[in-house]
Amino acid sequence: MEADPANGHSMNTDLDIAFAALADPTRRAILSMLLEDDMAVTDVADPFEMSLAAISKHLTILTRAGLISQEKRGRVKWCKLEPDALRAASVWMQGFGQFEPVNLDAFERFLESEFRDGTPDDPRS
């Protein structure tokens, strides 16, 4: 059952957990929601059609993956995105293909072009 070949490729359990957490569409949707703002568990669960308990489990998985943190204030548990946890996964993916630096480059140009057209407060134009 071991995934560690003889030549020393690592079997990073953190990555297992992170990618597995990201593999579920419900959990990715939750992360997207938290991108806009911190939310209480009940409010996170609201747009979904599954039970609160199910969402609670998803949040536990996201927490264990380090992708969110949960802090209880009063009787409300607030969920907060922890985007830094994506860094390990991102770094791993950077090992593949030169597309990542290119992407970052392209991303900047994309942002720039986004701002240039249709943005009223752009000095140039």
Added chain:
Amino acid sequence: MEADPANGHSMNTDLDIAFAALADPTRRAILSMLLEDDMAVTDVADPFEMSLAAISKHLTILTRAGLISQEKRGRVKWCKLEPDALRAASVWMQGFGQFEPVNLDAFERFLESEFRDGTPDDPRS
């Protein structure tokens, strides 16, 4: 079971498949091996302690995720890394790094138009 909340967060099945494929350490190790060179199925299986059939299944999963391609030449099936498939996942993750209100769909179209003409975005020949 639906992951599509009312406010329109997407439920991208491609991302499901890609992240799920990446969640397994054996499959990530395979990808790392293929980073160095194209390999036959038997050679991919060699450093692992599991059966050839198991590795064959892993390769099928990676293929379905688009992360590798397989081409049969003679009786040997060659496995080739397809790092472009990581792009969608990478773009999704980048949405969390920088907290820009960025239109990822537009970014995808932008990338497509960038790479459409004659760009050698394949690291190995």
Added chain:
DNA sequence: AGCATATTCAACCAAAAGGTTGACCATGGA
């Protein structure tokens, strides 16, 4: 033709994932 090699297929299995429901604790407010 006959055999070895490369790979997949089919049936099976155990464990993990993702969901449900109902009971249970904790907290805030009347």
Added chain:
DNA sequence: TCCATGGTCAACCTTTTGGTTGAATATGCT
């Protein structure tokens, strides 16, 4: 104090996942 609210726990169920084995298929070699 009593009750509604917020959230988790425990038990259970079904489907998926990741592995096994042995047989089957396909190709190459001599």
